Amino acid sequence: MTTKTAAEKALLKTKFFPFWLDNEAAPEPEAPLEENVQCDLLIVGAGFTGLWAAIHAKEANPQCDVVIIESECVAIGASGRPAAILSTSVMHGLDNSERLFPTEMDELERLGKENMDGFKKALVRYNIDCDIEWGGELTVAIGDGAIEDINGEYEIYKKYGHDAHFLDKAAVQKELNSPIFSAGMWSKKRSGTVHPAKLAWGLKRAALELGVRIYEYSPLLKSKHLKPGVLVTTPKGSVKANKVLLATNAFAAGSKKIKRRVSAIRDRIVVTEPLTDEQMAVIGWKNRQGIYDTRTQLNYMRLTSDNRILFGGRLGYFFNDNTDPVADKSAKNFLPLMTQFYKTFPSLANIKISHAWSGPIALTTRMAVHYQHYYNGDMIYAGGYSGFGVTASRFGARVGLEVLNKTDAPETKLEFASSLPGYIPPEPFRWLGAQLTMYALDTLDEKRGWRVPWVRLVEKMGFPVTPPV
Ligand SMILES: Cc1cc2nc3c(=O)[nH]c(=O)nc-3n(C[C@H](O)[C@H](O)[C@H](O)COP(=O)(O)OP(=O)(O)OC[C@H]3O[C@@H](n4cnc5c(N)ncnc54)[C@H](O)[C@@H]3O)c2cc1C
Known part of the structure; x- marks a missing residue:
């Protein structure tokens, strides 16, 4: 008989399904498409990108007839599965932004802050209760060797006007008591955490109230250019649309060519049972920040509203960009993540994991949103946020509509919107x-x-x- 390790024991009664979606508040799905319909704008995919795009389109022009088709249900993709740590950056962090578009940094930063303020206002306007907490984001150094990285991050956050604070070892451990943290950078404003499924369900309600027609369990099967317009076929119906926005993220549905630049990586998460008051007192975390660390295979963590720890960040790739890997529905693939969890929280050696899952990351060489043009621009793909899209998707959707409508909006002239990320080699x-x-x-x-x-x-x-x- 083999003895079970602590991690195996912790995962014995785990539900291999996203904690966020395992919730009685989940709305009933809308009926599938079972007729032939027409519209001005068809959006394929009901994650954050698709839902925000529908809302933006209606806000810009209430007469615009908008339809969403979704292959399963709202938020079943990445949007119901993230850690949901909120960030102002629309380009996957300031470092990445500076790496990619150094001459456009000021504008990208301004747009990111504007996007976050707009995000906040939209939650109020549409009365969306999604357990939002504005505790800020904290990057923590693992080991003394990483303190320099934290310093660098602090400098760049300061340079672009963020409310950034450098924390030495004592100060960071006061925020979250982990023996492996040696320093931290806490960006206090315009960031925090959210319940992503509640957010998506709220956006769905808002879109329906604005008059958007949503068809769930209605996957795009194929599309045809009608010159002008596009015909999209689903299993039991079709949509004839003037314009189509493919908001299909890592699923890359809509054109075989999308995958040339987008790869479906899986990112894994575990969620503990709720911590007791005593356990909370030991770890601290009173300010409830969203946290990333400096490990090469980065880990991230946050608290849920009922004081569970969400701990994530162990990437995997499955042949042919598989977006539904069976292997991620059992304990084995979560054991390496548990090793990092125990290193981070040695005081929680006996805690049980209630939920574990993986989710699709649309990885590109840029790790930030881009637009691919099809059918003379009557259909575009908007996606590629990698692991950083909860608020950036609102921005990506807004600019995506400008690109699709071929407007003169200044954002469409920026390099991120007018050029493409690199090719990624095909299988094998x-x-x-x-x-x-x-x-x-x-x-x-x-x-x-x-x-x-x-x-x-x-x-x-x-x-x-x-x-x-
Ligand atoms: C584990 C994990 C952790 C993350 N953590 C964070 C974080 O802390 N902070 C952050 O900002 N971001 C995070 N992200 C990233 C963020 O979740 C995504 O960038 C964002 O949700 C992308 O939204 P989307 O609408 O573009 O994609 P999705 O939510 O994936 O939506 C795409 C939709 O298209 C649908 N679809 C697919 N094929 C078809 C078809 N043929 N017809 C119709 N519909 C179709 C899918 O079912 C899906 O609903 C994380 C992601 C993962 C997976």
Whole structure:
């Protein structure tokens, strides 16, 4: 008989389903499309991008006839599965923004802050209760070697006018008592955490109230250019639309070509049972920030409104961009994440995991939203936020509509909106490359050898991975 490890015991009664979606507040799905309909704007996919796009389109022109088709139900994709740590950056963080578009940083930062303020106002306007907490975001250094990275992050946040604070070891451990944290950078304003499914369900209600027609369990099967307009077919109906916005994220539905630049990576999360008052007193975390760390395979963590710890960040890739991997519905693939959890929270060695799941990340070389044009621009794909889209998707959807409508909005002239991320090799090279890269990143903090030149090669392809010098 083999003895079970602490992690195996913790995962014994786990539900392999997103905690956020396991909620009685989930609305009934809208009926599927079972007729042939027409509209001005068809949106494919009812995650944050699709829902925000529908709301923006209606706000801009209440007469615009908007239809959404969704292959399953609202928020079943990434939008019902994130850690949902909110960030102002619309380009996957300030470092990434500076890496990609250094000359447009000021404008991108301004747009990011404007987007977050608009996000906040929209929640009030549509009366969306989504357990929002404005505790800020905290980046923590793991080990003394990473303090320099935190300093760098602090400098760049300060430079672009964020309410950033450098925390030394004592100060960061006062915020969250983990023995492995050696410093931190706390950006206090315009960031925090949200219940992502409640947000998506609230956006769905708002869109319906604005007159958007939503059809769930109605996947796009194929599309045809009508010159002008597009005909989209679902299993039991069709939509003839003047314009189509593909908000299909890592699922890349709508055109086979999307995947040339978008890869479906899985990101994994575990959620504990609620902490007792005593456990909360030991770890601290009174300010309830959303937290990222500096590990090469980054971990992130936050509290839920009932004081569970959500802990995530162990990437995986499944052959052919599989967006529903069976392997992520059992304990084995979550054990490495548990190892990091115990290192971070040694005082919680006996805690049980109530939920575990993985979700689709639309990875591109840029890790930020871009637009692919099809059918002379009558249909565009808007996506690629990677792990950073809860609020950026509102921005991505808004600019996506400007691009689709071929307006002169200044945002559409910015490089992120007018150019494309790099190609990603097809299978089987994609799978092989992903396995090697993830293994290299997993073990880079402890070992070097071939990993350093390999990661350098991946960096040359355009991905934001930097091997240590
Ligand atoms: C584990 C994880 C952690 C994350 N953590 C954070 C975080 O802390 N902070 C943050 O900002 N971001 C985070 N993200 C990223 C964020 O969740 C996404 O960027 C965002 O939800 C993307 O929204 P979307 O609408 O573009 O995609 P999705 O929500 O994936 O929506 C795409 C929709 O298209 C539908 N679809 C697919 N095929 C078809 C078809 N043929 N016909 C019709 N519909 C179709 C899907 O069912 C899906 O509902 C995380 C993501 C994951 C997976």
